[in-house]
Amino acid sequence: QQQVKQSPQSLIVQKGGISIINCAYENTAFDYFPWYQQFPGKGPALLIAIRPDVSEKKEGRFTISFNKSAKQFSLHIMDSQPGDSATYFCAARRRDYKLSFGAGTTVTVRA
């Protein structure tokens, strides 16, 4: 079963809007939470990541919010651009260094 639950499956946002993707997990042994971005025809690439002792991390227009007590984390894409159209995967790293991935969210930014 999926160890990391991701929603929504897809979303459409207007250029300049905010995209929000949510993830939830059960395993408290996860120690690192990366987000990967995948464009069509390409492999996923690391976008941004957070450790569980931090509540928020921002890199440019991308922000991760992390709620340890609720075991939830989310990706916010501010001022969404057509070039942000991609599939986004949240992930959680296990103590054996393997990653458990969410099911993915396809983001479409309309110009």
Place this chain on the structure above:
Amino acid sequence: DVKVTQSSRYLVKRTGEKVFLECVQDMDHENMFWYRQDPGLGLRLIYFSYDVKMKEKGDIPEGYSVSREKKERFSLILESASTNQTSMYLCASSLGAGRRGEQFFGPGTRLTVL
């Protein structure tokens, strides 16, 4: 730039055939991974290797085997391909245990089993 290359972008095989998927990385990474990617299921780990000739089963190893004879090369083998193995296969590599462990992915091989 880290580069992970996979031998084929598209592959079509018949049920029962033996299939080899090859992956090569050029960054001297210790860890290498094989995933399959299916819509609505995300990426699921098939096998993991943390050193030459070392391997560990991932979450869905059934029907697959792997080989790592050289540090830079990690092969996924489907001993007898079946239609339910039609999928996108992604290879990744990362630095060894104790590091932050960003995984670098290849472009993927889309395998169709008829």
